[in-house]
Amino acid sequence: MTLSQYPLPRYQIPGVVGTLVRYALIGLFAAAVFGPLLNMLIWTVAEAWYFPAKLPLRWGFAFWTKVFRPEAGAMKALYTSMVIACLTVALSLVLAIPAGYALSKRSLPLRSLFLLFFLLPQAFPTVAVHMNIARIFYGFGLTGTIWGVMLVHAIQGLVFAVWIASAAFAAIGEEQVEAARNLGATPLRAFMTVSLPLAAPGLMASAIFVFLISLDEFSGTFFVGVPDIRTLPLTMLNAALEGNYQIASITALLLLVPSILFMLFVERFLKADVLASVGK
Amino acid sequence: MDTPRLRKNLPLVALLLPALLMVGLLFVYPLLFSLAYAFRNEGTGGWDLSNFTKAFALYGADVSLTIGVTLLSTALVGVLAVAVAGYLTLGENPRAVAVLRWIYRWPMFIPFVVAAQLMRTFLAKSGMLNNTLMSLGLIEPLNAMSLLDWRGVVVTFVWKQLPFAALLIAGAMASMDRSLMESARGLGAGRLRILIEIVLPQVSATVWVSLILSFVTMLSALSVPMMIIAGTPTMITVDMAWRVNSYGDYGVANALGFISFALSGAAAWFYLRQGVREGGKPA
Numbered sequence: 001m002t003l004s005q006y007p008l009p010r011y012q013i014p015g016v017v018g019t020l021v022r023y024a025l026i027g028l029f030a031a032a033v034f035g036p037l038l039n040m041l042i043w044t045v046a047e048a049w050y051f052p053a054k055l056p057l058r059w060g061f062a063f064w065t066k067v068f069r070p071e072a073g074a075m076k077a078l079y080t081s082m083v084i085a086c087l088t089v090a091l092s093l094v095l096a097i098p099a100g101y102a103l104s105k106r107s108l109p110l111r112s113l114f115l116l117f118f119l120l121p122q123a124f125p126t127v128a129v130h131m132n133i134a135r136i137f138y139g140f141g142l143t144g145t146i147w148g149v150m151l152v153h154a155i156q157g158l159v160f161a162v163w164i165a166s167a168a169f170a171a172i173g174e175e176q177v178e179a180a181r182n183l184g185a186t187p188l189r190a191f192m193t194v195s196l197p198l199a200a201p202g203l204m205a206s207a208i209f210v211f212l213i214s215l216d217e218f219s220g221t222f223f224v225g226v227p228d229i230r231t232l233p234l235t236m237l238n239a240a241l242e243g244n245y246q247i248a249s250i251t252a253l254l255l256l257v258p259s260i261l262f263m264l265f266v267e268r269f270l271k272a273d274v275l276a277s278v279g280k
Numbered sequence: 281m282d283t284p285r286l287r288k289n290l291p292l293v294a295l296l297l298p299a300l301l302m303v304g305l306l307f308v309y310p311l312l313f314s315l316a317y318a319f320r321n322e323g324t325g326g327w328d329l330s331n332f333t334k335a336f337a338l339y340g341a342d343v344s345l346t347i348g349v350t351l352l353s354t355a356l357v358g359v360l361a362v363a364v365a366g367y368l369t370l371g372e373n374p375r376a377v378a379v380l381r382w383i384y385r386w387p388m389f390i391p392f393v394v395a396a397q398l399m400r401t402f403l404a405k406s407g408m409l410n411n412t413l414m415s416l417g418l419i420e421p422l423n424a425m426s427l428l429d430w431r432g433v434v435v436t437f438v439w440k441q442l443p444f445a446a447l448l449i450a451g452a453m454a455s456m457d458r459s460l461m462e463s464a465r466g467l468g469a470g471r472l473r474i475l476i477e478i479v480l481p482q483v484s485a486t487v488w489v490s491l492i493l494s495f496v497t498m499l500s501a502l503s504v505p506m507m508i509i510a511g512t513p514t515m516i517t518v519d520m521a522w523r524v525n526s527y528g529d530y531g532v533a534n535a536l537g538f539i540s541f542a543l544s545g546a547a548a549w550f551y552l553r554q555g556v557r558e559g560g561k562p563a
Contacts, residue, residue: 022376030383036398039408043401054411099299102292121307125500125544127517128537131524132310155306216391219502233393240397252397259389
């Protein structure tokens with residue numbers, strides 16, 4: 001028996017079937033991932049869509065003008081969300097830059113224990129904690145205020161801010177900092193002129209991460225923000241529960257765009273060497 | 281610890297302190313508060329199990345539903361994530377691998393609230409899923425039904441968490457030594473067999489980590505059941521919000537919270553035991 005006559009006839013048929021099955025499976029997977037997104041996009045431009053019509057009966061942007069009218073509240077919610085997200089980023093960076101710098105030093109005692117400690121807010125179901133934060137905040141007059149909501153968001157984002165900042169500082173070689181110190185720079189000056197600029201892309205990534213967490217946060221805002229703070233996710237929930245699919249879908253799209261942009265550009269900010277040492 | 285080392289590191293600890301205080305005051309303290317007040321009887325001012333009795337009487341079905349939904353979703357995420365990561369690692373058609381790599385990550389950064397809203401329209405009786413199945417002739421219009429109950433929650437959870445688990449698992453698989461896989465392939469082993477017998481045992485620590493993080497994430501989701509399930513039975517996060525906002529009843533809410541902490545604690549215990557049984561330190 002020669003080699004050439006042995007596998008060929010048996011191999012090609014499964015090859016074709018295999019290709020078909022492979023593309024069918026990938027097609028099905030793509031439909032499962034993008035179907036819900038497409039459905040939402042259609043709803044944002046559907047002016048009239050009733051069962052059992054498979055596609056909207058009338059298309060248009062009528063609901064967009066409705067959403068952006070001042071009395072709809074969506075613009076105010078967008079503004080509130082942005083203000084809270086920016087404040088949350090500022091607070092997180094103020095806390096995470098020193099903490100991340102300290103955690104980037106391997107000589108720090110109990111280092112891995114401290115790293116784990118920051119993971120706590122992600123390792124426990126948060127709803128029960130959020131409702132008790134609201135109860136405690138009530139005594140301080142923080143419920144229903146921007147500051148209260150900012151504090152809850154910062155807690156959820158802090159683990160990412162601290163871990164990414166620590167990885168960013170750890171990725172900097174000791175030599176450059178030592179060179180600056182040898183030239184007579186004080187530790188603070190060496191930090192400000194060498195470490196901080198070199199870690200900036202990583203810190204930028206952590207800032208974007210915290211911004212998104214704040215923008216999307218739901219349960220903390222739900223408990224602490226009542227009754228005055230309406231962020232975009234809460235506005236979307238109300239629109240959805242009132243059965244207004246168009247308004248809910250347009251608000252969902254507003255929340256979606258920053259997340260998708262981040263996914264597409266995250267690798268530019270977060271270099272592989274930094275990413276590899278996050279949480280280590 | 282010797283004193284010079286401590287003194288040398290004191291400035292570092294000082295830098296760390298504000299962030300530690302923040303987590304301590306705004307997370308650990310409310311967490312302990314929640315655990316303690318689950319046992320507080322506001323009626324008598326004493327400490328007992330009355331909140332738990334009431335919680336199980338009112339929401340026993342919801343506790344079971346929560347456990348069932350999160351376990352089923354976690355299992356589905358596990359199976360699908362291993363399949364996706366396995367294909368990304370062992371797939372031999374570069375174009376198919378590239379396409380899959382591009383597709384699977386999309387839902388990862390989509391917030392839970394938005395995912396819930398997408399599924400609310402997609403899975404509804406008149407939603408795109410039913411429309412497509414009807415157009416393809418797979419179901420009759422009369423049989424079209426809304427999936428907006430516990431099934432919708434499972435679909436949303438799996439849709440949202442799959443990329444996260446697949447990303448972690450694919451990363452672990454990519455850093456494996458490929459020579460063993462290639463020699464098994466050379467000996468004629470099928471790719472499914474290589475995945476199950478060679479690759480999976482080596483990445484099991486990562487699989488467990490990703491599944492437990494997913495489990496806890498699903499357990500804390502409030503927006504998804506709130507938006508997808510109309511009425512009862514629902515998940516306990518919704519019950520907690522209801523007890524607090526409608527009755528100011530923190531006792532029963534904290535008892536339900538205690539149950540959710542206990543469930544995530546059980547997951548963590550299971551994970552640690554798994555690590556011990558495999559003879560290694562959990563990653």
